[in-house]
Amino acid sequence: MTELPVSLKRWFSKRGWTLHPHQRAMLDRTGEAALLLIAPTGGGKTLAGFLPTLAELGAAPGPGLHTLYVSPLKALAADIKRNLRTPIDEAGLAIRVEDRTGDTPSSRKKRQRADPPHILLTTPESLALLTSYEDAPRMFAGLQRVIVDEIHALAESKRGDQLMLALARLQGMCPGLRRVGLSATVEDPQAIARLLARHPDPCDILLADPGPDPDISMLVTDEAPPWSGGGAKYAIPAVLEQVRRHRTTLIFHNTRAQAEIFFHNLWLANDDGLPIGIHHGSLDRQQREKVEAAMVAGQLRAIVCTGSLDLGIDWGDVDLVIQVGAPKNVKRLVQRIGRANHRYNAPSKAILVPANRFEVVECVAALEAARAHQLDGDPRGPGPRDVLCQHILIAACSGPFETDALYAEMTSAGAYANLSRDQFDACLEFCATGGYALRAYDQWQRLQQLPDGRWQLRDPRAAQRIRQNIGTIQDTDTLKVRWRGRGGAPLGEIEEGFAASLTKGDTFLIGGQIVRYEGLREMTVEVTRDPGRKPKIATFMGTKFSTSTQLSHRILRMFRQDNWPDLPPHTAQWLALQRKVSRLPEPGRLLVETFPRDGRQQLVAYGFAGRNAQQTLGLLLTKRMEEMGLAPMGFVSTDYATLIWGLDAVTDPAPLFDIAALEAGVDQWLAGNAVMKRTFRASATIAGLIERNIGGQRKTGRQATMSSDILYDTLLKYDPDHLLMQITREEAMRGLVDFARIREMAERVGDRIDHVVLDRVTPLAAPLFLEAGRVPVNGLADERLLEEEVTRLLNDSGLAQIEVKPRWRVPY
Incomplete structure (x- = not known):
């Protein structure tokens, strides 16, 4: 077993802490090439991932980068940095910890490449950018461990594919590199393990004690949910009552627009003046950070939020999670539930609030699945080739490459294990020339082959433009929103299409405030306060979830029951009437x-x-x-x-x-x-x-x-x-x-x-x-209705004998 430094043991003892079994197991298995830890939220899985690093650096804190930590969120990387600094500083360990994200000043980024810290906390995009530099082999020369946190969230998107290709590149620079994946919600551990490991190497799975089942229920209200809609306005009084009974409540929504509407209605009903905030990805970063700081300080009783608070950040003393609207996905529900009572072996408490009548059925089905520990998720299939093309360009930025070596590197990433050589060659040809129809244009002639068979950038200056466009996140086009006037404070962003629909005097919600559109100035939407009118709702970007296949099947199985004792009477009667008629x-x-x-x-x-x-x-x-x-x-x-x-x-x-x-x-x-x-x-x-x-x-x-x-x-x-x-x-x-x-x-x-x-x-x-x-x-029905209307008019005028020909139309 790898031993912790004596000073760190004393620090644990001083706090009355002992290592959990899965944390000890991580120290026992520190030499494994790939290891996936699945531990409940609040189980100290992030610390478990870092314990071998702290042990190795505590024993011999040599120069250079030892451990790379990759997170889906910039905020999570910053939070981990704060949490790591406490034991390191108080135990007196000579370990440098820094983060590197899109918010990191350029001067610090430049210094990190020349003199990297022992532990670097970053995101997939920043890691891909680091691998594109010519000096990447020198920066990563001493790298020994990579920790991928919340790996389930990355596995579901192109960001995960990009990350695994970057890890394949790192493995070529550091053959002994060890990989660790951390997650609380994994429906198929073997699939995640295959993604994490270098293909075809194995990856062991460490399952922690899942702890007690969460305390989850559906909100019972005097008023029945409406027949349609997603606002859940009917439940505001009952939600406020729950907020009063708890210290801090997170109120999750599936979309940013729904969060804005709910926050507005909640604030109007908040007669007690309870401190309530709102947090989602379209709000200005400073406003989000202000809310986050207030949460950590325990100054807010409730936060209306979206997936921006889904992942493993420890936001203060949250003791209740409310999910407004059917969760659509059991795995997402379990992840959100884990935000409450973020402590090991402490049951989380959560309440589901259906937004409409059918969502009552879906919420009950989701509750049953969560209690049965049946998570959902669809296999993603082979890695997308657009990410592959970007990786080829990233490789070219770092210097000349051999095609056989690059192909071997790419197929060592699990999602690309079955990539054929023909598919790889087609991607290489695209990166080199733009493809058959575009090869005549200089701007897409980006790679050239050297006499020795290697490939490189035709113009070294292209590297800067490629680096500026690294990433797989495709944000909807947005415009900044600011208060009108010189130096007006930023509020957030709205979609460009929504901004184009506004005329002066229109009102909309952002950050829980009703604002009045005054005009567009230098690609910025200028607004003033206007609390007195009914607002439009900004069409915020973000994921719009669909009910998962597994949850849909569970609902269909529920319909086969003779009766539905777990459903509220109004919903059970509705289904019974459907069966009758x-x-x-x-x-x-x-x-x-x-x-x-x-x-x-x-x-x-x-x-x-x-x-x-x-x-x-x-x-x-x-x-x-x-x-x-x-x-x-x-x-x-x-x-x-x-x-x-x-x-x-x-x-x-x-x-x-x-x-x-x-x-x-x-x-x-x-x-x-x-x-x-x-x-x-x-x-x-x-x-x-x-x-x-x-x-x-x-x-x-x-x-x-x-x-x-x-x-x-x-x-x-x-x-x-x-x-x-x-x-x-x-x-x-x-x-x-x-x-x-x-x-x-x-x-x-x-x-x-x-x-x-x-x-x-x-x-x-x-x-x-x-x-x-x-x-x-717009098709045949239009023609028939028009013909019927013209015929009626002709009959009324006595001119029915005139032949009426249908109008020409564009084929469907």
């Missing part, structure tokens, strides 16, 4: 209801495939209906169903759901759709074809969109099989369109479609008529 959806079957309403024929398909997939299903079904002459007029989708309205009734829905026809339809639809252009822009930016940052200046969203749209149209016409067009289709199908969920639904259902024909709307369909985001279909 129609039927409830079942696992392995697809329920389709058709009925008339408001002079239109309605079709509801209960696919339970998640919002993105149900939205895509609506587009594909209306396209199929248009082809069949059924005159659809529009649709709306939720996580569980798609409602389509039109002029003609669907008598046989089975042909609409033929998977081959749906797949062909999505290919045709994607080819010229705005979704593809948006996806192309993101992938082209990551792959290095489009530069958002040039000479320290960032292109506006409009500039980036124009250049990417021109490129997309050019490639679609002249080189439709271009590498980036292939990547774009893969990304669109996997992300925005989520066609895999539609395919899963089709395979699960087969030809088992339950078509119920009714004469009126059903209980389960009723909330769909209140949903926002209704999508019109």
